[in-house]
């Protein structure tokens with residue numbers, strides 16, 4: 001049994017006509033009073049209002065859960081509005097659309113439930129074949145702030161920077177190769193989705209504000225060092241962060257086998273033959289976004305590998321390219337050299353720095369409407385190119401997941 005907002009009832013009935021497995025009901029009251037297990041899968045920002053509306057209609061003794069990406073407001077709403085006889089078991093599938101749930105992390109939160117109710121939820125969701133991770137709501141929000149919120153801040157800032165400099169980066173000569181493909185494809189994937197998912201998990205998760213603010217601070221400070229030509233200071237800072245995040249020489253925190261193979265990523269380019277195709281010569285980049293990510297993890301004492309149990313494909317790709325930059329002999333030094341000596345990326349880096357600061361301020365001030373508008377204008381800029389591009393991004397994620405499975 002399912003529903004959308006009541007105004008959408010007729011539309012939804014039409015969409016599911018002929019589907020005998022799903023019964024469309026007029027609103028949440030009808031779903032709630034007739035179901036033994038109810039999942040709220042709505043925008044995180046409206047969860048309080050929606051549970052207030054339908055929670056009191058919950059069937060006696062039923063189980064209620066939510067699929068929102070941030071659990072603090074969801075659990076608060078359940079505690080506030082659900083009758084005392086109702087059990088609460090929440091969940092969160094840690095992947096986006098077009099990803100096979102098989103083997104992906106699925107967080108289960110036994111917040112207020114009998115063992116019997118919890119087993120029932122485990123049984124129902126076992127059809128996803130996901131890897132179940134058992135956490136409390138607080139643990140969930142702490143980990144996803146580190147994995148999701150700050151990762152998205154990086155890609156959202158890249159999109160803003162390319163928008164500000166009016167470029168589709170796969171059409172120019174500067175963004176070629178595996179690392180750049182990941183940046184471009186994941187940036188497009190995020191901007192092709194609904195704004196509220198990313199706004200909700202950043203703004204409503206109190207843990208996320210600190211991470212996003214630090215990412216902006218790291219970006220600004222590293223960019224300043226580059227602009228001012230402080231080569232030694234930049235090098236010392238980045239190498240200190242490397243040691244904290246990835247371990248000292250001889251005792252690395254990364255596995256012996258790299259998370260990602262650059263050559264797998266090389267294939268997933270949006271570059272057309274008229275722009276030199278996927279194998280156009282690549283330019284060394286200072287990768288400000290990746291250096292800032294590691295500096296941010298270091299400043300906050302985050303070891304990203306500790307969060308692998310609770311990671312999205314997007315986070316694993318992001319960590320994978322970061323690890324690649326820091327463990328490939330010579331690559332980090334090349335990147336630092338470019339940061340000091342080469343002006344090719346200065347304009348884009350300036351816009352990236354401004355964008356990161358803008359997102360951080362918006363999140364810190366809990367400005368949903370400003371967040372939506374910032375996202376929407378950049379989404380409109382890239383929109384004509386989503387068709388085709390999103391499929392390349394999906395294929396890239398599939399290929400990386402498939403190569404994970406082989407290991």
Ligand SMILES: NC(=O)C1=CN([C@@H]2O[C@H](COP(=O)(O)OP(=O)(O)OC[C@H]3O[C@@H](n4cnc5c(N)ncnc54)[C@H](OP(=O)(O)O)[C@@H]3O)[C@@H](O)[C@H]2O)C=CC1
Nearest residue numbers: 003004005041042043044050067068069093095096097197
């Ligand atoms: N997309 C993703 O990759 C993932 C999303 N999530 C989380 O899942 C949740 C849903 O996301 P997603 O499915 O992508 O977003 P959608 O916008 O597709 O779904 C949310 C739906 O809830 C509906 N809704 C809002 N208010 C009510 C109401 N009073 N009664 C009934 N329905 C209502 C919305 O209707 P309308 O649009 O008309 O307002 C909309 O159809 C979010 O909290 C998100 O953070 C979790 C994991 C992954």
Ligand SMILES: O=C(O)C(=O)Cc1ccc(O)cc1
Nearest residue numbers: 069094095096197312313314
């Ligand atoms: O697009 C992807 O793969 C994501 O990682 C998106 C995503 C967004 C919100 C979630 O709560 C979980 C996953």
